[in-house]
Amino acid sequence: MSPVLAALDPLLENVDGAAILIVLLKVVVAFALLMVSVMAMVWFERKVVADMQNRIGPNIAGPFGILQTLADGIKLFFKEDLLPRKADPLTFRLAPYLSLIPAFLVFVVIPVGGDFRGDRGGVVHWFGRDTLAQVADPHVGILFVLAMSSIAVYGVMLAGWSSGSKYPLLGSVRASAQMVSYEAALGLSLLAVLLNSGSLSTNEIVAGQSVWQWNLWATGVVPFVIFLIAATAELNRPPFDLVEAEQELVGGFHTEYSSLRFALFFLAEFMNTITMSAVIVTLFLGGPNGPSFGPGWLQALLPTAWFLLKLLAFLFTFVWFRSTLPRLRYDQLMDLGWKLLIPLGLGWFLLLATIKVAGDAGWNPAVAGAVVVVLMALAALGLRGALRTARARAAAGEAMH
């Protein structure tokens, strides 16, 4: 069969009815699972934040208020759908989907289970076939994630621009600046993982991390921390929620949105939180990898359970961030991104690369690493000096005029 298809999934080497059925099943299950988990996530976030703020949180609709999201969704669905007179109708209608669909698509490359023990490569047996516990495993895996999260910026940007109103425009200007700057930090911390795994495919990245040997340790904890911070900024979640800073921008980019279109933005935001947590788990925490024990059926379920457990830990972390940290000022945000995260990510990547090259060439990795650190420190000092001189000259020039 087509090698391109086979690269996506071993199942597709000899396509027949059953194979197509399994693929369809995967798509439907992934879709339904994501929708349900978004509902659960909204409830979870509201409950956890309420607990952290000594409030009760939703508790009326259903047991423990778990159906609150459904009630809110139904309410939003039946509300009046407004189109501002100055809005650009086509773009205004398109924007919510531009931010929702990428949020869905990112989840496609996440392995949510599968047997990664030994060199089994996450292959599972369903209906007598070999397949992967992810909807697709393209060679470009992680690049696909980056591409999709970049497209999601367009959703936010166009929403603000097409609203024909001040606050949304300010929100979307902030959004594009913020997301583009943090994408760089995100990519640089990602490079460390790719260097370690030697592959872009999410399946192989997970397979490269056995039970406890996660990329988190293998890359040093720094890229993980950078990725977590940059991901929070990329998701527009507090403390980086300048895009929709309620106190200054009303609702930010979605000020003019109402009804179902607002619900779509909301859905996309929470879905992005889930998928980004899943990406972190895949990249740094070994995805579905974990200790395996018990009878056969338990061994089949455990990887998914480990994955969900790790996912939950990150969802909690994001909620924890939200209830703990005050929002950054805009210049602080840009300083953190450009002056700290990007240089740190780049420097760490160079260090890891040096150690890897030293290992391949048979040099002493510690010495090579130390040499690179000293070189980078010298370069940083030189840059600092150059900047200071330039500033002094500029100030002198000002004084002369």
Next chain:
Amino acid sequence: MGYLGGFAVTLKKYLHGTDSGRVVTREYLGGQGGDEDQKRPKPPRSHGRHVLNRYEDGMEKCIGCELCAGVCPARCIYVRGADNDPDEPTSPGERYGFVYEINYLRCIHCDMCVEACPTEAITESKLFEFSFTNRADAIYTKAELVVDDDGRPQRLPWEDWREGDDEMTSAWMRATAPGGDARFEGIVAWSAELGYGVRAPEGGQPLEAAQAAEAAARHAAGDHDDHGGHH
């Protein structure tokens, strides 16, 4: 650990709640819940839905003078006065409030109508359960506002009346009128003929300080004392 200290605080709250209990908010269901439906006691000065008071003989206090409508900053009150029927008067005076409407989509509960009212006809209760599904329902008329024969506010079906909610509904300390002036400490500036829902006079205002400040202000303005005697 300055940056990370906050995480410990939130985590501690998440795990243990406050010292005084798990939560600081109440579970208020508007009377639709069971035992867990708690309504917080209102402060004595809270401003809620208005009531139109009546005298002990059942006469309405409102004389249809429209001062409340005139003073209302939100323009939410609409009053039309009419002449009393000499044989069967609605109010003791010459005229009465024929139409009295308050639009609760506009009302900001500032209580200026209460201060303006010369006959203490309009006061505010502590009820805040307003729930409308259309704009017409937001306009309360005399049918909803006038008190019952005992002088108590009407218990409208959508309101959640609890123990003590109807107390202190008819008398109120005015901010700019004698009742709120420090020199009238301990004097209720309300007739309160029905003797129901009357608020006890507040004490503890620094009387001498207020008088001295006022005298100094008068002296500075070169003004003569135009404060009339009240009650």
